[in-house]
Amino acid sequence: GHIIVAGHGESGSQAVxxxxxxxxxxxxxxxxxxxxxxxxxxxxxxxxxxxxxxxRNATLEAARxxxxxxxxxxxxRDDTSILVTLTAHGLAPDVPIRTVIRHVDNETLARTAGxxxxxxxxxxxxxxxxxxxxxxxxxxYLADLAATDGRVSLNERPVAxxxxxxxxxxxxxxxxxxxxxxxxxxxxxEDGARTLKPGDMIVEIVPNS
Amino acid sequence: GHIIVAGHGESGSQAVxxxxxxxxxxxxxxxxxxxxxxxxxxxxxxxxxxxxxxxRNATLEAARxxxxxxxxxxxxRDDTSILVTLTAHGLAPDVPIRTVIRHVDNETLARTAGxxxxxxxxxxxxxxxxxxxxxxxxxxYLADLAATDGRVSLNERPVAxxxxxxxxxxxxxxxxxxxxxxxxxxxxxEDGARTLKPGDMIVEIVPNS
Ligand SMILES: [Ca+2]
Ligand SMILES: [Ca+2]
Numbered sequence: 001g002h003i004i005v006a007g008h009g010e011s012g013s014q015a016v017x018x019x020x021x022x023x024x025x026x027x028x029x030x031x032x033x034x035x036x037x038x039x040x041x042x043x044x045x046x047x048x049x050x051x052x053x054x055x056r057n058a059t060l061e062a063a064r065x066x067x068x069x070x071x072x073x074x075x076x077r078d079d080t081s082i083l084v085t086l087t088a089h090g091l092a093p094d095v096p097i098r099t100v101i102r103h104v105d106n107e108t109l110a111r112t113a114g115x116x117x118x119x120x121x122x123x124x125x126x127x128x129x130x131x132x133x134x135x136x137x138x139x140x141y142l143a144d145l146a147a148t149d150g151r152v153s154l155n156e157r158p159v160a161x162x163x164x165x166x167x168x169x170x171x172x173x174x175x176x177x178x179x180x181x182x183x184x185x186x187x188x189x190e191d192g193a194r195t196l197k198p199g200d201m202i203v204e205i206v207p208n209s
Numbered sequence: 210g211h212i213i214v215a216g217h218g219e220s221g222s223q224a225v226x227x228x229x230x231x232x233x234x235x236x237x238x239x240x241x242x243x244x245x246x247x248x249x250x251x252x253x254x255x256x257x258x259x260x261x262x263x264x265r266n267a268t269l270e271a272a273r274x275x276x277x278x279x280x281x282x283x284x285x286r287d288d289t290s291i292l293v294t295l296t297a298h299g300l301a302p303d304v305p306i307r308t309v310i311r312h313v314d315n316e317t318l319a320r321t322a323g324x325x326x327x328x329x330x331x332x333x334x335x336x337x338x339x340x341x342x343x344x345x346x347x348x349x350y351l352a353d354l355a356a357t358d359g360r361v362s363l364n365e366r367p368v369a370x371x372x373x374x375x376x377x378x379x380x381x382x383x384x385x386x387x388x389x390x391x392x393x394x395x396x397x398x399e400d401g402a403r404t405l406k407p408g409d410m411i412v413e414i415v416p417n418s
Contacts, residue, residue, distance in 0.1 A: 003342055010311065014335020022343055070342045074334070098341045098348070100334055102219065117341045117348050121330030124337070125283070125309055126223020127355035132307045132326045133212055133279045134231055135365025137389055139307070139326050141412055142355055142363065146336035146347075151396060152386075154351065156344025175384065175397055177361075177414065180346055187360060188384055189416045203350055205386065207398045 001069035006054035006084050008033040008042045011100045011121060012074035016045055021148050030063055055083045057091060066092045073115070074100040082106065082113050089114025145205065152205050159200040168193040174206035210278035214240045215263035215293050217247040220309045220330060221283035225254060230357050239272055264292045266300060275301045282324070283309040291315065291322050298323025354414065361414050368409040377402040383415035 003019060005012050008031045016029060026046035032054045033039045042049045052059040054075065065071065071088050075081045078101055085099050099115035101107050102122060110118045128139040144150035155174065168176035168188055179186040179193055180201040186192040196202075212228060214221050217240045225238060235255035241263045242248045251258045261268040263284065274280065280297050284290045287310055294308050308324035310316050311331065319327045337348040353359035364383065377385035377397055388395040388402055389410040395401040405411075 010313075010331030011334040011338065014313075014332045015338035016335075018336050018339035019342065022339055024342075072338050072342070074338065096341075096345060098338050100338065104219075104223075116345065117337075119334050119337050119341075119348060121334040122219030123223045124333055124352065124355060125220040125328050125330040126225075127227050127352075128326075128328050128333070129220065129224035129281050129283065129307050129309065130227035130231060131355060131363065132305075132328075133228065133233075133281070135363075135412070136305060136325070137387070137394075137410070137412055138363050138365050139328060141387060142351060143333065143336075145354075146333060146340060146351055151394070154340065154344075154347050156347050175386070177384070178346070178350060185346075185360070187416055188414075201346070203344070203346055205397075207396055 001067050002028050002030055002048075002064070003070050003072065004030050004032065004060075004063050004065060004068050005072045005074065006032045007073065007075035007081070007100075008035075008038040009074060009076040011076075011119075012072065013038070013041055013045075015072050015074065016042065016047060018147065020045065020047075032059060032063060055080060055087055057087060060088055060091055065095060068092070068095050070096045070098065072098050072100075076102075078102050078106040078110075082109055085110055085115050086113040149208070151208055153208060154203065155206045156201060156203050159196050159198070159202055161198075163196050164198055166196055168196060168202070171202070171204060174204040176202060176204045178203040210276050211237050211239055211257075211273070212279050212281065213269075213272050213274060213277050214238060214281045214283065215242075216282065216284035216290070216309075217242040217244075217251045218283060218285045220285075220328075221281065222247070222250055224281050224283065225251065225256060227356065229254065229256075241268060241272060264289060264296055266296060269297055269300055274304060277301070277304050279305045279307060281307050281309075285311075287311050287315040287319075291319055294319055294324050295322040358417070360417055362417060363412065364415045365410060365412050368405050368407070368411055370407075372405050373407055375405055377405060377411070380411070380413060383413040385411060385413050387412040 029047040031042040098117040132139040145154045238256040240251040307326040341348040
């Protein structure tokens with residue numbers, strides 16, 4: 001499936017660039033954007049571009065939302081982003097929605113509207129700023145974890161058949177951090193991490209070679 | 210030393226809240242802010258507040274920048290933030306400066322001006338948005354790592370005397386990720402991580418109890 005990006009401002013364009021770095025093909029990405037300059041920046045990246053209002057059903061239907069792998073909502077305005085989220089969730093409740101929100105007060109609203117992941121850039125920046133005061137390298141380490149380049153990456157994948165029965169501490173691919181097992185999130189220090197089971201999702205830190 | 214926060218908008222106020230959550234005392238934090246509403250929000254947190262222009266030498270001197278533990282620059286405008294960074298770096302080259310930048314083009318400028326850590330919230334949001342499309346839990350895991358609450362924290366600390374000679378993999382406090390040894394950053398998978406040495410700084414993931 002394709003990935004739809006509603007809004008190609010600062011956050012949206014960074015998301016598109018990172019998707020391309022992570023191996024998405026330009027033709028798998030569809031940007032919806034009404035601002036001409038932001039649209040031109042998307043065209044320059046080689047992705048598909050629609051000049052339309054993402055808050056409207058007709059736009060999201062034309063964007064084939066129902067068959068999309070994910071929807072990223074980053075319109076730059078919380079009211080617009082929440083309306084896009086609400087409209088999209090109504091049309092295609094199974095498509096994961098990642099919504100960027102600027103004000104803390106709107107985070108819960110965005111989740112209620114149907115966002116599976118809510119990202120508040122300012123809130124994250126605050127965490128990194130505060131963290132850096134307590135440890136100068138932590139902000140850089142988190143940035144490295146989040147990006148595909150640098151020295152390490154944070155990776156999420158299903159358990160491999162050959163790993164079943166082993167401990168999370170014994171992964172050969174990287175450093176195992178957490179297991180998602182059904183509704184449970186199991187930390188590396190917990191008993192449940194001693195034996196990997198079929199169906200587990202693993203979050204790990206992988207060195208970049 | 211105290212921590213000076215120039216700009217109490219979205220990012221700055223989130224930084225102050227997180228500093229308080231991490232154990233900083235309100236009287237150790239000084240907010241410089243010219244907007245009345247943003248200043249009132251800082252007053253409500255119990256921190257020290259100055260109504261002044263942080264781009265001016267006199268303001269930073271009155272804020273006792275030279276004895277500060279760190280300066281956070283989050284004025285909301287890249288031109289202002291770069292000017293504050295430049296002024297501060299000239300006055301107190303040894304005080305760590307963490308600067309929030311909104312446009313990618315200005316990141317290098319901020320570093321040149323003297324910022325030790327440059328945080329671009331939109332850029333980080335883009336990474337998280339893209340990452341979430343490749344692994345639904347990675348954005349949440351990173352947010353948990355960055356914040357003191359939740360299930361885990363990213364921690365940076367000097368090696369303990371009792372740990373010298375041991376391997377990074379054998380920490381009892383948490384999961385060892387990286388060692389900073391002089392100019393070197395040593396990953397958990399590298400030979401240098403097998404033997405901890407005096408003076409090492411350790412970055413680790415610690416479970417919250
Ligand atoms: Ca990386
Ligand atoms: Ca946490």
